[in-house]
Amino acid sequence: MIRLAKKYYAVKEGKKTGIFTTWDECKRNVLGYSGAEYKSFTSKAEAEEYLTGSQDTMPAKADKEMEGESEVVAYVDGSFNKASSEFSYGAVIFYQGEQWRFAEKFNDPDLVSMRNVAGEIKGSERAMAFAVEQGAQSLTIYHDYEGIAKWCTGSWQARKPGTIAYKQYFDEIKKDVDIRFVKVKSHSGNELNDLADKLAKGAFIGS
Numbered sequence: 001m002i003r004l005a006k007k008y009y010a011v012k013e014g015k016k017t018g019i020f021t022t023w024d025e026c027k028r029n030v031l032g033y034s035g036a037e038y039k040s041f042t043s044k045a046e047a048e049e050y051l052t053g054s055q056d057t058m059p060a061k062a063d064k065e066m067e068g069e070s071e072v073v074a075y076v077d078g079s080f081n082k083a084s085s086e087f088s089y090g091a092v093i094f095y096q097g098e099q100w101r102f103a104e105k106f107n108d109p110d111l112v113s114m115r116n117v118a119g120e121i122k123g124s125e126r127a128m129a130f131a132v133e134q135g136a137q138s139l140t141i142y143h144d145y146e147g148i149a150k151w152c153t154g155s156w157q158a159r160k161p162g163t164i165a166y167k168q169y170f171d172e173i174k175k176d177v178d179i180r181f182v183k184v185k186s187h188s189g190n191e192l193n194d195l196a197d198k199l200a201k202g203a204f205i206g207s
Contacts, residue, residue: 007023007041007042007133008020008042008046009022009023009038009047009133010038010039010041011037012037012050012051013033015030017029017051019044023129026040027132040134072094072095072127072130072136072139074092074093074124074130074139074141075091075092075142075143075184075195075196076089076123076127076141076143076196077089077090077119077120077143077144077199078117078118078121078145078200080116086105086112087106087107087108087118087119087122088103088104088106088122088200088201089123090103090119090123090199090200090201091103091126091127091130092195093127101199102123102130102199103199104203105203106118106122110165113160114160117147120143123200124141124148127141128141128177129173138177138178138179139177140181140182142184142192142193143181143183144185144193147163149183151170152166153181
């Protein structure tokens with residue numbers, strides 16, 4: 001996976017409190033927990049200060065009120081490696097003037113039959129997770145497969161285990177983040193969509 005900086009997630013109020021080093025660990029302890037308080041930091045010392053109360057920092061939900069306009073913009077795409085039966089996503093994310101790039105490969109049996117679409121689903125989920133992680137108010141996801149939006153909005157019924165899980169994930173995230181989708185034409189010369197595609201393909205290097 002490509003990341004620009006290591007993150008520490010401090011959970012002050014949640015199912016389990018403490019410092020976690022991955023967003024997956026953090027979200028298990030805050031999503032669905034009423035009154036959860038958490039924030040991400042780039043250093044463990046800052047995370048510890050937040051937990052002990054020695055740092056004058058507001059929790060994630062309060063941050064949204066303080067920031068005013070707080071939008072994440074994400075371009076996502078997926079890829080499939082037939083030789084290894086793995087799929088991947090690439091994501092280019094913009095937030096508060098910074099660009100983040102992510103790429104990861106999977107072999108989830110609930111999604112692998114959907115090939116590159118499975119990767120785009122994972123990319124969309126990563127964008128949603130990023131928005132929650134940063135305490136953003138809104139998220140715009142640019143994608144090229146129409147199901148990325150339609151499974152979430154209910155225009156298409158999610159029937160497979162993978163798409164059902166995706167819809168459930170969206171329903172949970174939208175409680176805290178205003179999410180909208182914008183469809184772009186695949187391989188149409190959109191520079192950022194092409195970059196997301198390149199990142200997705202790059203996730204297989206070394207497979």
